[in-house]
Amino acid sequence: MTLTVAELSESALLARIFPRLKGSESVLLGPGDDAAVLAAPDGRMVVSIDTQVQDKDFRLQWPNGYRTTGYDVGFKAAAQNLSDINAMGAVPTSLVVSLTLPGTTEVAWVEGLAEGLVAAIEELGATDCSVAGGDLSAGAEIVVTVAVMGSLEGRAPVLRSGARVGDVLALAGSAGVAAAGWALLEGPTPSSKFTPAMADAARDFCHPRPPLAAGPAAALAGATAMMDVSDGLLRDAARIAAASGVRVDLDPAALGAFVDKMAPIAAVVGANPWAWVLSGGEDHGLLATFADVAQLPAGFTAIGSIMPGDGSLPSVTVAGGDASGFGVGTAGWDHFAV
Structure with missing residues (x-):
């Protein structure tokens, strides 16, 4: 019993x-x-x-x-x-x-x-x-x-508000994997029928793996701003942009590897892998800005740059334009969105 x-x-x-x-x-x-x-x-x-x-x-x-x-x-x-x-x-x-x-x-x-x-x-x-x-x-x-x-072990905390024009935006961890896992669990395919890649995505949604060594390493390397990516790249990058008074421009070429990894699963469930990478949440990667690409610690990938924020463009752009050009209409997770 x-x-x-x-x-x-x-x-x-x-x-x-x-x-x-x-x-x-x-x-x-x-x-x-x-x-x-x-x-x-x-x-x-x-x-x-x-x-x-x-x-x-x-x-x-x-x-x-x-x-x-x-x-x-x-x-x-x-x-x-x-x-x-x-x-x-x-x-x-x-x-x-x-x-x-x-x-x-x-x-x-x-x-x-x-x-x-x-x-x-x-x-x-x-x-x-x-x-x-x-x-x-x-x-x-x-x-x-x-x-x-x-x-903090004697270090200063790294805030969202320190990004500066000319900085490099970098990501440690994954992007889009948890969103793929969520879509699979919400879908009709039983877990027993998952491919290895599908099983990995579902597992990573249930058991996220934030890169815990990356935060202290980035602080020691001189990161100017940092935040956890829990609500998607677009929404969380926008938080850095707002706190720092800048614009974040994402590089689609740099994000291509993340998109390519998710594409086979997206094809199975009829989803847009760009939407998972740009607006999917709960990967719990680490987004950070650095003054120079040479500062990036191991595990970080440069995915964009920090530009002046003048109000004529969204606070986060992709190749200088709106994310709608990549078929993405929402900007990440919101607990109170209908």
Whole structure:
């Protein structure tokens, strides 16, 4: 018989979660007390928070039949938060997690979520990070909120507002892969019929892999601006443009490799691979600007340049023009868009 959370007390459920978590040197006092105690070696702490809501950010069962595991949600919850710390040029040190669960949620699903959190931390290379604590509550749907803390290790944070005219725009990580994965899970083809490339895209949507080494490396290399790409290149580049008072011009030739990678999957589902690359979100790559292409650290690809923002053009252009020329009519993910 399947055990659900309604059949356990809060203490009993926590007793199943805690052994799946691991500590780190940055967490001086972890789960078990009213609050955690964290180290802040240089007197500053970088903090970010993100939420996943059932049927808004993930489905328990997708149209193609795939069932989302607790491991999937835990991995993604950690990854997307670790990526935000990375975008500041910082190193993640600890997470705290809030879970809202319907009573019908299987205990094994919750145990998998704890394991997914730890797996993301370990596999993505956040070696000095661990889960420091959290909270449990009951509700009508699953809601997972993670707050992450990080250390700048003596460096200045890299902001969105530092891009300068003449800078090179570069990307570390992927573009369009998560959007392809989402389209596949929303489609009619069961996962058992996926090609290897399709399976990889679906996996990367469920388990994003932000390049955590790239943020600190970019900060050390003199990056002038940075941000996580969670809502698509167009929307997130526009945020750098707005914060910095510039225009971002994307180079379609440089983006061609990303488009070519997605083209076979796009052909299967009848999609435009340019739309996935330019406006698909949740890859959690790292967008950064540098004064010179020679500064780009390993793993970064130059994909555009920073131009004067004079109001006569959109804040983000592709080869100097509107993205509609590439069949892209929307500018990325918006939680409140109809």
